Amino acid sequence: MMDRGDWDERYDEEGLLWTARPNRFLVEQIGGLAPGRALDVACGEGRNAVWLATQGWEARGIDFSAVGLAKAQTLAAEAGVQVDWIEADVLDCELESEHYDLITILYLQLPGAERTAVHRKYVAGLAPDGLLLIIAHDLENLTHGYGGPKEASVLFTPADVVDDLSGLGLAIEVAERVARPVATDGGERTAIDLLVRARRPA
Ligand SMILES: C[S@@+](CC[C@H](N)C(=O)[O-])C[C@H]1O[C@@H](n2cnc3c(N)ncnc32)[C@H](O)[C@@H]1O
Numbered sequence: 081m082m083d084r085g086d087w088d089e090r091y092d093e094e095g096l097l098w099t100a101r102p103n104r105f106l107v108e109q110i111g112g113l114a115p116g117r118a119l120d121v122a123c124g125e126g127r128n129a130v131w132l133a134t135q136g137w138e139a140r141g142i143d144f145s146a147v148g149l150a151k152a153q154t155l156a157a158e159a160g161v162q163v164d165w166i167e168a169d170v171l172d173c174e175l176e177s178e179h180y181d182l183i184t185i186l187y188l189q190l191p192g193a194e195r196t197a198v199h200r201k202y203v204a205g206l207a208p209d210g211l212l213l214i215i216a217h218d219l220e221n222l223t224h225g226y227g228g229p230k231e232a233s234v235l236f237t238p239a240d241v242v243d244d245l246s247g248l249g250l251a252i253e254v255a256e257r258v259a260r261p262v263a264t265d266g267g268e269r270t271a272i273d274l275l276v277r278a279r280r281p282a
Pocket of ligand 1: 123170
């Protein structure tokens with residue numbers, strides 16, 4: 081598993097490691113919703129939190145990589161938006177309870193026990209009627225998809241996420257595998273992601 085130092089090292093290069101564009105499934109799922117308070121967990125270089133802010137969300141991003149967050153700050157400044165960036169470990173940082181209308185967790189690939197703990201922890205941060213959106217590299221991507229981690233231990237499935245969230249009173253609105261086209265030097269390839277959208281009852 082990659083620790084904080086590994087991520088700082090990975091982000092410590094010219095330009096963005098990922099992209100300035102938001103994740104396509106985030107845009108599909110959230111674009112057009114009335115904005116409120118949003119928390120992006122493991123926000124990295126900030127592309128998704130910045131996009132949320134451009135859509136009128138009061139956005140906050142948490143990540144433990146100071147190097148990633150420095151890039152996120154630049155991205156927000158370039159987009160002319162305000163985002164509250166917090167440098168912290170998502171496993172043990174403070175969380176305001178029943179506060180957020182939207183909590184997003186994108187491509188946070190943790191092994192089983194940590195993954196379950198994070199998914200369950202952030203449910204407590206959802207305001208009534210709040211949405212939790214989890215998008216990640218699916219286990220199937222290892223054998224049939226493009227890119228993503230190469231260790232099965234940090235890959236999971238929509239059913240794993242539904243299990244993680246069980247007994248917490250959320251309504252699971254979407255739990256599926258989704259195909260994400262990726263442009264590469266060798267032509268278009270397909271990454272296999274998972275997407276779970278769950279809502280806290282009003
Ligand atoms: C693959 S990147 C995804 C970044 C972003 N969500 C996106 O979609 O562009 C995973 C991120 O998780 C962060 N991360 C991993 N474990 C973490 C932890 N325990 N606490 C805080 N951030 C963590 C890393 O620093 C990295 O920025």
